[in-house]
Amino acid sequence: MNVEKAWETLKEHSFKRTKNREAILEFLAERDGYTAAMDVGEFLKKDNPGVSFDTIYRNLTTFAELDILEETDLNGERQYRMHCDPGVHHHHFICTVCGKTKHIPSCPMDHIAVNLPGVEIQGHKFEVYGKCPQCQ
Amino acid sequence: MNVEKAWETLKEHSFKRTKNREAILEFLAERDGYTAAMDVGEFLKKDNPGVSFDTIYRNLTTFAELDILEETDLNGERQYRMHCDPGVHHHHFICTVCGKTKHIPSCPMDHIAVNLPGVEIQGHKFEVYGKCPQCQ
DNA sequence: CTATTAATAGTAATGATTACGATTCACTCC
DNA sequence: GGAGTGAATCGTAATCATTACTATTAATAG
Structure with missing residues (x-):
């Protein structure tokens, strides 16, 4: 899954293209592992210091539901990464x-x-x- | 692992025999699955309404370190159960x-x-x- | 360009867990 | 059995991640 495909999926489901969503996707596309929700938030603050928890968690949850991201719990924190190969179990x-x-x-x-x-x-x-x- | 063996282990490590510890072990010995830390606490309150979080979590953590209990994270909550068969991986x-x-x-x-x-x-x-x- | 509705900011609330000083209690040693 | 000592506990506050909510802003359709 890459950023382009992610936007296709989002468009299909009538989600709007926002700066926050762009930042989340670009950030996670660069990383090749799991990142804690809070760390994604930290990154968003660089461009948008006032970003709210609501925005961070809502978007990450949405993306996971759409199979754009994979989600796991790692020692009590929610962690996310780009979905590897949607449809292929791994x-x-x-x-x-x-x-x-x-x-x-x-x-x-x-x-x-x-x-x-x-x-x-x-x-x-x-x-x-x-x-x-x-x-x- | 049963309550008796648990007490042997605790004695070996010079832990004291307290009502709270007895209640935790007896409660978990009766159950045959994982129980959230908070639910163990709820049970302790029946006999000891003033039991503190400190007591609950400290003892559960101690017991897990001594391999008396097994521990897992289940949807963001810490869960415990009696250790099945210490030494046998499962x-x-x-x-x-x-x-x-x-x-x-x-x-x-x-x-x-x-x-x-x-x-x-x-x-x-x-x-x-x-x-x-x-x-x- | 304007309307409409989603998305966000800002902030408060929640829920689980950790922390800590003061008090109590289990066990050791006499 | 009774005092002394350090472990264990209580009571409560603090922390950390996450959820919730309302007023405001902004993305897209028409």
Whole structure:
């Protein structure tokens, strides 16, 4: 997912093109890992010191719902990144220092006999944590 | 892990036997899934209405450090459960309604070729979410 | 250009968790 | 069993991330 595609999706859903949204998308497009909502906000303040929490969280949530961003909870904070390859299921290694990610192409649900009679499976989470080469 | 073993561990580390700790352990021993820290606190208040946050969180954190409890973050809340089988690595299905868990004996790290050259792996998280038979 | 409606700013409220000084209590040693 | 000592707790305030709300601003359609 890139900025252009993101705007296509937004237009399809009649979302307006605003400076804040442009800044969020451009910022996250540059990064190749997860970024905390608050850190996205910090970046927005450079161009727009008065940006409000409402704006930051509302847009990030909207983008995640539209599959423009991926979302995860990392030690109590909500973190976002550009959606890798929409429609293709995948997982991530996440650097606990810088948030940078690496793709893990396979999924445990395909490899493990998760034998759960009677339960209704709704989702799953698989993340590998550690330090990337740059952060060691 | 049961209450008795927990007390052995606590004694080994010179922790004192208090009413609050007894209540936490007995409460969690009865449950077979994850419980939010706040809900543990609610239970403590039945016997001890004035129990403080400090007491609740400090003890839960201590117990988790001693591997008496297992800990996870579930939609922004810290959740705890008795440690299943200390020393034996495992994962869980977690009911999103009641928090009840089911064991998943295998681990994705054994089955998936996580090909991550240069990274230092520190940990991983694998959880399956859904509704247990009782909550459907 | 104007209307209309979404988007935002500014700020207050919430909810979970952490922090801390003063007090109480569990355990040790006599 | 009773005093002494440090751990544990209480009561409460502070913090941090997130949510909520109202008045104002601005993006797009016509």
